[in-house]
Amino acid sequence: xxxxxxxxxxxxxxxxxxxxxxxxxxxxxxxxxxxxxxxxxxxxxxxxxxxxxxxxxxxxxxxxxxxxxxxxxxxxxxxxxxxxxxxxxxxxxxxxxxxxxxxxxxxxxxxxxxxxxxxxxxxxxxxxxxxxxxxxxxxxxxxxxxxxxxxxxxxxxxxxxxxxxxxxxxxxxxxxxxxxxxxxxxxxxxxxxxxxxxxxxxxxxxxxxxxxxxxxxxxxxxxxxxxxxxxxxxxxxxxxxxxxxxxxxxxxxxxxxxxxxxxxxxxxxxxxxxxxxxxxxxxxxxxxxxxxxxxxxxxxxxxxxxxxxxxxxxxxxxxxxxxxxxxxxxxxxxxxxxxxxxxxxxxxxxxxxxxxxxxxxxxxxxxxxxxxxxxxxxxxxxxxxxxx
Amino acid sequence: xxxxxxxxxxxxxxxxxxxxxxxxxxxxxxxxxxxxxxxxxxxxxxxxxxxxxxxxxxxxxxxxxxxxxxxxxxxxxxxxxxxxxxxxxxxxxxxxxxxxxxxxxxxxxxxxxxxxxxxxxxxxxxxxxxxxxxxxxxxxxxxxxxxxxxxxxxxxxxxxxxxxxxxxxxxxxxxxxxxxxxxxxxxxxxxxxxxxxxxxxxxxxxxxxxxxxxxxxxxxxxxxxxxxxxxxxxxxxxxxxxxxxxxxxxxxxxxxxxxxxxxxxxxxxxxxxxxxxxxxxxxxxxxxxxxxxxxxxxxxxxxxxxxxxxxxxxxxxxxxxxxxxxxxxxxxxxxxxxxxxxxxxxxxxxxxxxxxxxxxxxxxxxxxxxxxxxxxxxxxxxxxxxxx
DNA sequence: ATTGATAATTCAAATGATTTGAGTTAATCC
DNA sequence: GGATTAACTCAAATCATTTGAATTATCAAT
Numbered sequence: 001x002x003x004x005x006x007x008x009x010x011x012x013x014x015x016x017x018x019x020x021x022x023x024x025x026x027x028x029x030x031x032x033x034x035x036x037x038x039x040x041x042x043x044x045x046x047x048x049x050x051x052x053x054x055x056x057x058x059x060x061x062x063x064x065x066x067x068x069x070x071x072x073x074x075x076x077x078x079x080x081x082x083x084x085x086x087x088x089x090x091x092x093x094x095x096x097x098x099x100x101x102x103x104x105x106x107x108x109x110x111x112x113x114x115x116x117x118x119x120x121x122x123x124x125x126x127x128x129x130x131x132x133x134x135x136x137x138x139x140x141x142x143x144x145x146x147x148x149x150x151x152x153x154x155x156x157x158x159x160x161x162x163x164x165x166x167x168x169x170x171x172x173x174x175x176x177x178x179x180x181x182x183x184x185x186x187x188x189x190x191x192x193x194x195x196x197x198x199x200x201x202x203x204x205x206x207x208x209x210x211x212x213x214x215x216x217x218x219x220x221x222x223x224x225x226x227x228x229x230x231x232x233x234x235x236x237x238x239x240x241x242x243x244x245x246x247x248x249x250x251x252x253x254x255x256x257x258x259x260x261x262x263x264x265x266x267x268x269x270x271x272x273x274x275x276x277x278x279x280x281x282x283x284x285x286x287x288x289x290x291x292x293x294x295x296x297x298x299x300x301x302x303x304x305x306x307x308x309x310x311x312x313x314x315x316x317x318x319x320x321x322x323x324x325x326x327x328x329x330x331x332x333x334x335x336x337x338x339x340x341x342x343x344x345x346x347x348x349x350x351x352x353x354x355x356x357x358x359x360x361x362x363x364x365x366x367x368x369x370x371x372x373x374x375x376x377x378x379x380x381x382x383x384x385x386x387x388x
Numbered sequence: 389x390x391x392x393x394x395x396x397x398x399x400x401x402x403x404x405x406x407x408x409x410x411x412x413x414x415x416x417x418x419x420x421x422x423x424x425x426x427x428x429x430x431x432x433x434x435x436x437x438x439x440x441x442x443x444x445x446x447x448x449x450x451x452x453x454x455x456x457x458x459x460x461x462x463x464x465x466x467x468x469x470x471x472x473x474x475x476x477x478x479x480x481x482x483x484x485x486x487x488x489x490x491x492x493x494x495x496x497x498x499x500x501x502x503x504x505x506x507x508x509x510x511x512x513x514x515x516x517x518x519x520x521x522x523x524x525x526x527x528x529x530x531x532x533x534x535x536x537x538x539x540x541x542x543x544x545x546x547x548x549x550x551x552x553x554x555x556x557x558x559x560x561x562x563x564x565x566x567x568x569x570x571x572x573x574x575x576x577x578x579x580x581x582x583x584x585x586x587x588x589x590x591x592x593x594x595x596x597x598x599x600x601x602x603x604x605x606x607x608x609x610x611x612x613x614x615x616x617x618x619x620x621x622x623x624x625x626x627x628x629x630x631x632x633x634x635x636x637x638x639x640x641x642x643x644x645x646x647x648x649x650x651x652x653x654x655x656x657x658x659x660x661x662x663x664x665x666x667x668x669x670x671x672x673x674x675x676x677x678x679x680x681x682x683x684x685x686x687x688x689x690x691x692x693x694x695x696x697x698x699x700x701x702x703x704x705x706x707x708x709x710x711x712x713x714x715x716x717x718x719x720x721x722x723x724x725x726x727x728x729x730x731x732x733x734x735x736x737x738x739x740x741x742x743x744x745x746x747x748x749x750x751x752x753x754x755x756x757x758x759x760x761x762x763x764x765x766x767x768x769x770x771x772x773x774x775x776x
Numbered sequence: 777a778t779t780g781a782t783a784a785t786t787c788a789a790a791t792g793a794t795t796t797g798a799g800t801t802a803a804t805c806c
Numbered sequence: 807g808g809a810t811t812a813a814c815t816c817a818a819a820t821c822a823t824t825t826g827a828a829t830t831a832t833c834a835a836t
Contacts, residue, residue, distance in 0.1 A: 002601075002602075002707065003602075003619075004601045004602070004619060004771060005619050005620075005771045006429075006771065007410045007413060007430065007769060007770075007771050008410075008430055008431050009406070009407045009410055009430035009431055009432035009436070009823090010398060010402075010403035010406050010407055010822095010823090011403065011432070011436075011792085011793095011822075011823050011824075012400075012403075012791080012792040012793045012794085012821095012822075012823060012824085013792070013793085013823090013824095014398075014403075015398035015399065015400075015402075015403055015792090015793065015794080015822095016792080016793060016794090018397070018398045019397045019398055019793090019794090022395045022396075022397055025395060034813075034814095035813075035814075036812075036813055036814080041394075042395065042396055042397035043396050043397055044397035044399070044794080044795095045794070045795055045796080046813070046814065046815095047794075047795070047796085047814085047815080047816090048397070048399075048793080048794055048795075050814070050815075051793085051794085067802090067803095067813095069802085069803060069804090071803085071804070071811080071812080072802095072803060072804045072805075072810070072811040072812060073801095073802075073803060073804080073810085073811045073812025073813060074800095074801055074802045074803060074811085074812055074813040074814065075802070075803060075812090075813080076812085076813055076814085077813080077814085213390070213392045213626070214390075214391075214392070214625060214626035215626075226703065228703075230618070230623055230625075231391075231392060231393050232393075235618055235623060235704070236705075237602065237618075237704050237705025237706065238601070238602035238603075238705055238706050238707040239705050239707075239737070240705070241705040242703060242704050242705040243703065243705075244702040244703070244705070245702060245703055247698075247702045248698055248699050248702050248703075249695070249698055249730065250639050251638050251639055251691075251695055307637070307639055310635075310636055310637055311636050311699055311703070312703075314632040314633060314635045314636050315614060315616075315630060315631060315632070315633055315636070315699070315700075315703060316623075316625055316630050316703075317624075317625025317626055317627050317628070317629040317630040317631075317632070318625065318626050319390065319626040319627075342637065349627070381395060382395075383392060383393045383394065383395045397794090398793095398794090399793075399794050399795075399821085399822095400792095400793070400794060400795085400820080400821040400822045400823085401794090401795095401821075401822085403793095403821090403822065403823080404821080404822060404823090407822090407823090422784075423784075423785075424783075424784055424785080432823080432824095433823070433824055433825080434784070434785070434786090435785085435786080435787090435823075435824070435825085436822075436823055436824075438785070438786075439822080439823085455784095455831090457831085457832060457833090459782080459783080459832085459833070460781070460782040460783065460831095460832060460833045460834075461781090461782045461783025461784060461831075461832060461833080462782085462783055462784040462785065462829095462830055462831045462832065463783090463784080463831070463832065464783085464784055464785090465784080465785085
């Protein structure tokens with residue numbers, strides 16, 4: 001139940017696996033790159049990289065992109081990821097619906113689907129998931145034999161492999177090994193995660209956090225979540241429930257952070273004013289009209305966000321904080337521009353390469369795409385990733 | 389300036405190095421253990437472990453401890469760490485003094501020293517450090533050829549290798565590559581860190597956090613620091629300044645967390661009441677007398693600590709939080725027992741194996757010992773540790 | 777007391793991946 | 807046009823782990 005990487009010894013086979021991943025990661029980072037340059041970056045010999053690249057080309061993971069002459073000497077043959085070389089499945093299970101997405105190697109969504117759920121007991125969910133998988137693979141048949149794995153996002157709290165005790169929104173999932181269940185049904189390696197962590201990975205693979213190794217993602221779900229990426233890897237906490245920033249109490253107000261800063265928070269605030277904001281579009285419309293009740297909420301929200309920023313920056317010292325999730329872009333932008341950032345923070349540095357607060361992807365699919373991104377991040381050998 | 393593990397490829401040599409570390413780590417964890425058991429834990433063959441152990445014995449890192457029969461079959465030869473097989477130096481530079489400690493492989497302090505500082509410019513400090521090194525090695529001559537490295541603790545804020553800009557308490561250290569400076573002068577590999585991180589490692593190597601892979605350490609220094617250990621490794625943040633929990637503002641009060649919870653905080657509180665508490669002993673005496681002013685401070689301190697706990701638990705989901713540093717044991721105990729822990733936390737689990745808040749080591753040497761522990765933690769192959 | 781099962785350990789050979797070193801190719805520089 | 811530079815390839819060497827057979831020591835059952 002405790003998340004803990006147990007240290008494993010290394011051997012030739014695991015070395016090769018690790019080096020393959022690292023090569024793929026370098027290629028992705030560079031876009032197109034030659035063998036010698038990869039070798040230098042990884043402290044390997046060109047010969048080794050040559051061998052690995054030959055293998056990766058043979059497996060269809062890499063494509064030759066012609067020679068590029070940059071100075072003296074033989075121009076290096078450039079290699080780039082083959083987008084169709086590998087695919088990752090993203091599944092997001094919500095209390096009332098399942099979202100799914102199929103991402104290619106480069107992080108592009110080649111298919112997305114959703115089904116409404118009536119019951120959310122395991123067997124019902126599994127049937128839908130199976131069906132979604134077939135549906136998406138029919139849209140991209142090449143992917144069938146090139147699946148790297150599936151990321152699954154579910155409402156927590158959970159342990160490493162499944163939802164455990166406490167008030168989850170899903171019924172019948174308590175004490176079930178969800179990871180194994182999905183893995184068996186999908187026939188794929190599965191990574192389980194919460195929405196904020198997944199969303200963070202989405203930004204890392206194909207969003208504003210590309211190339212940023214350490215950042216935090218403040219995620220608007222039902223409440224307020226936090227995804228922590230440190231040195232290219234998610235910080236999940238001992239029991240997999242790190243990032244519940246929304247639960248942090250605000251001393252003066254007698255409430256939690258997410259009471260002022262979440263989708264439920266706006267909705268109930270507006271409801272008290274006799275207004276209904278069922279979905280993101282309706283919120284967007286109210287914002288375009290500069291609805292006074294919404295603006296009042298935004299006022300307290302920026303204060304809360306400023307506080308959240310102070311907590312995250314001082315505890316985690318990230319390169320940047322990304323704000324995203326189930327909110328209209330315009331509101332996220334408003335929050336990003338209007339939130340007061342305290343000077344008293346380790347993140348308040350003169351020549352920072354990134355703004356302290358960046359707007360990330362919004363919308364309903366973020367976490368779903370992120371679920372798949374979890375798999376890609378692993379396949380592309382993130383900095384601190386270990387051999388299994 | 390950004391802390392980032394750059395991914396490196398693997399080869400036979402690096403595999404061996406990693407496996408050596410992993411074997412040492414297993415031996416330390418178990419106390420005494422046989423080869424076959426290590427092999428199982430690390431997914432290596434007994435033959436491999438045999439080879440490595442032969443090497444480690446030859447190098448004096450391990451000792452044979454006789455056979456232990458536990459059931460059928462040939463009783464396994466037990467191996468244990470040779471305490472005198474390796475040593476780590478810990479250096480703590482404060483504005484007005486330098487503390488030093490020499491730890492053996494098992495984490496026992498075999499020598500400690502301190503010198504008062506008049507000036508704290510780099511060259512003056514370096515001379516003292518050099519001298520301390522010689523002094524301590526004279527006390528434990530065996531250590532001379534068995535030094536694993538040195539951990540150095542300094543007041544931040546700093547980047548990876550040195551103190552950068554902003555208000556450090558040390559003069560003349562800005563923009564200096566302190567790590568390289570120490571490494572050159574000591575002739576040892578150096579790890580630089582802040583006090584809270586080092587203290588956390590001390591608890592992991594030789595304190596209450598032994599065997600706990602993910603925990604947080606709330607450290608009373610001048611202010612309030614936080615050391616984060618995730619999966620056996622320190623979470624340092626993008627710029628090495630993670631854990632500045634004391635800087636987090638408390639909304640209602642218009643102050644920071646460390647205004648209510650730090651050594652400076654008690655001292656100024658008492659001073660306002662006309663009392664002086666220069667050091668830990670005087671604080672201890674006041675506490676034994678149940679001094680009303682101190683008790684009043686403790687009242688607000690427990691509230692602040694409760695808030696800090698809520699933040700740390702919800703963001704990091706650690707197995708436990710350790711409280712320690714420059715406070716008398718009695719006060720730490722008081723805080724640990726009296727602090728209200730919110731039910732609304734991911735850490736509020738029914739059958740947790742550890743209490744949520746544990747008292748750690750206190751006193752003036754904690755961070756110094758921790759500095760050395762940073763080196764030991766690396767040498768003993770912590771779970772997530774990578775090959776250089 | 778003898779015999780068989782179990783488990784740790786060693787030995788020697790095989791395997792797998794990387795490195796090494798010599799040679800080839802194709803650019804730029806002078 | 808020749809020298810220099812750099813990427814790349816080929817074949818052999820190296821290093822550490824794995825494999826499989828043999829050895830040793832203990833427990834358990836006959």
